[in-house]
Structures are given as structure tokens and as C-alpha cells.
Amino acid sequence: MTDRGILSSLRYLLADFIGEDDDEPPFLPEGLPEPVMAVASEAIHLLIDYQGPSYARLYVDRLRRFIGKRGVDDVMLGDIARLMAVRMSYEDPIRIAQLKLAELSGPPGASAGSVDVKKFRLEELVGALPAVIAEYVLDALEWVGCTHIRVSIRFSTASRVGIRRLKIEAGLRRWRLLSVRYAKERVWVERWLHMIDRSLTKQLHAAPAIIQTATMIEGYGDVYRQGMADWNAIIDGLVKPTFDGVLALSDLAGAITEARAAALPDPRQAALKRKIAEIRARASADANV
Structure with missing residues (x-):
């Protein structure tokens, strides 16, 4: 994270203490096609709830880059808007606590409380901490080979103690922008958008397939780790080499679809x-014909 990003995150983190509100909610970007407005509006509300207005503004700024761009029709822009919001509201223990607390806002008597048990990798729990702390802990865990250990966490609305704990966990969202996980997610989103952007100039017909690769990454724990690894394998092995002119793939969209079909829940x-x-x-053989 850059110095400017760290200062911005610290300012957000300390907003409650220095008496600053986190700005007004962002407006929909100018020029946004009407069919995409509902998707983008829902995404803005989602991200305000997830992290705050400044985070939703980052979403709007990212979406603005594709408005009116050559080759980007309403369907494509709608998919970018929807999938980007999903990835920007990634599941971490903080988010799961937020969602669990939201169950309490239903009609009175609708729920008597419940308990969910989620399994995380130890590195995920540490990764939710500020990077200045987490990086040292992760280095130590990696040295002893413990990053992969699974830890079960209870998220409960069945008791006052459970609810109090959820509120503490959900309140940690202010630390999220300083976390190791957030830094990685921010890099991922920017790379995904960059690959879409390159496709618009290199292979326009491949752009929808690249946009949809965002669905490969979801959840938490081993499912998330596997999806991220598979996504990087396809981007590094097929997409980027094609755009760099190293690999002669005339049908990149078909290659992405073919590779995704071969992706299995296999860590190897x-x-x-x-x-x-x-x-x-x-592709090399075809290029030499």
C-alpha cells in the first residue's frame, strides 16, 4: 500500500475519534446507461454497508473508467458493475459478523437466534489484522508451517454474549483498509480491470469471458484459496501472454472457457x-503452420 493509501486509511480509521464523518454517499457516475443504474445503485448501498461511503466512491471511480468505452455495451458494463461489487465485498470474518448481525434486524420474533460455525485458514484470520502486525505474524506462522491450519469460529445470535462478540467483530471493519487481505484484494481487482481493459484493445470478443473469471473467486478458506490460484494460473498462463504477444491465441475466450472447465478442487x-x-x-503449433 502506498504512503498516501496508508494515510487515507488511517484517517478513515480515526474518523470517529477526530470528529469527522466519512463524507456523503457517492452519486452514480455521469453517463451510466439506464439498464446499469439499478445494479450500480445496489452496489453502492452494499459497499457503504460493507465499508463506508469512501469505499463506495472507489467503486464508482473504477466503474467510471468503462463508461462510454469502445466495445463496452450495457450488458458488459452491467456485468462489470455487478461482479466488481461482489469482489469488493469479499467474505472475511468481519463481513460474516456483519451479515449475522443483520439477521437481528428482521421482524420481531422472526428468529430465535442461531449459531453458524465457519472454518478459516489461520492465515486468513491473521490477514484481517493491520499489515504492520499481520506480516510479522504470518512470517512466523509460515516459518513453522502453520498457515494452513483450519480454525473454527462461532458466529452466534443465540445469546447476549454471542451478539456482543459479533458487534466487536463487525466493528473491526475500520481496520480492514489496513489489512493484508485488503491490500491483496485491491491488487486483484485492479488486475482484473486491467485485463478487461487490455482485452478491449487486443481481443474485444474475449472481454466477456475475462469479466466472468471473477466468478472463480468466492467465499473463504480453501474454496477461496483454490479459486484465486486457478484464476492466476489462467491469467498468467493464457491471458497475459496473449496480450503481450508471446502467445498466439486467436480465440482467447474459447481458451479461457476450456481452461476453466479443467479447474478442479485440487491444490496441485x-x-x-x-x-x-x-x-x-x-497455439504454438497453429502459429507455425
Whole structure:
């Protein structure tokens, strides 16, 4: 994270103490097509609830980059708007606590309280802490080989103690912008948007397939880790080399679809790596014909 980003995050973190409100909610960007307005409006409300108005403003700024851009129709822009909001509201223990607390806002008597048990990797729990602390802890955990350990966390509205704990956990959202996980997610979103942008100039017909790769990454724990690894394998093995002119793939969209079909819940990524190698070999052979 840059110095400017750290200062911005610290200002947000200390807003309650120095008496500053976190600005007004952002407006929809100018020029946004009417069919996309409902999606973007819902996303803004989601991200304000998730992190605050300044975070929703970052979403609007990112979306603005694609308004009126050559090759971006209403459907494509709507998909970018929707999937970007999903990834920007990624699931971490803080978010799960927020959602669990939201169950209490239903009609009186609608719920007698419940308990959800979620399993996280230890590195995920540490990654939700400010980077200045988390990086040292993660280094130590990696040194002893403990980052992969699963930890079960209870999220309960069945008791006052459970609800109080949820409020403390949800209140940690102010630390999120300083966390290791947030820094990684911000890099991912920017790279995803960059690949979409490059596709609009290099292979326009591949843009929808690249946009949809965002659906590969979801949840938390092993599912999240696997999805992120598979996404990076496809981008690094097929998409980026094609845009860089290193790989001659005339049908990048088809190659992405083919590779995604080979992605299995396998930490070694054996089938996916074989498929990517096969696609690359085929492209090289076709280029030499």
C-alpha cells in the first residue's frame, strides 16, 4: 500500500475519534446507461454497508473508467458493475459478523437466534489484522508451517454474549483498509480491470469471458484459496501472454472457457496445468503452420 493509501486509511480509521464523518454517499457516475443504474445503485448501498461511503466512491471511480468505452455495451458494463461489487465485498470474518448481525434486524420474533460455525485458514484470520502486525505474524506462522491450519469460529445470535462478540467483530471493519487481505484484494481487482481493459484493445470478443473469471473467486478458506490460484494460473498462463504477444491465441475466450472447465478442487492444479500446457502447445503449433 502506498504512503498516501496508508494515510487515507488511517484517517478513515480515526474518523470517529477526530470528529469527522466519512463524507456523503457517492452519486452514480455521469453517463451510466439506464439498464446499469439499478445494479450500480445496489452496489453502492452494499459497499457503504460493507465499508463506508469512501469505499463506495472507489467503486464508482473504477466503474467510471468503462463508461462510454469502445466495445463496452450495457450488458458488459452491467456485468462489470455487478461482479466488481461482489469482489469488493469479499467474505472475511468481519463481513460474516456483519451479515449475522443483520439477521437481528428482521421482524420481531422472526428468529430465535442461531449459531453458524465457519472454518478459516489461520492465515486468513491473521490477514484481517493491520499489515504492520499481520506480516510479522504470518512470517512466523509460515516459518513453522502453520498457515494452513483450519480454525473454527462461532458466529452466534443465540445469546447476549454471542451478539456482543459479533458487534466487536463487525466493528473491526475500520481496520480492514489496513489489512493484508485488503491490500491483496485491491491488487486483484485492479488486475482484473486491467485485463478487461487490455482485452478491449487486443481481443474485444474475449472481454466477456475475462469479466466472468471473477466468478472463480468466492467465499473463504480453501474454496477461496483454490479459486484465486486457478484464476492466476489462467491469467498468467493464457491471458497475459496473449496480450503481450508471446502467445498466439486467436480465440482467447474459447481458451479461457476450456481452461476453466479443467479447474478442479485440487491444490496441485494438475488437470488445470495440463490443460493450459495443452492449449499453449496447440497455439504454438497453429502459429507455425
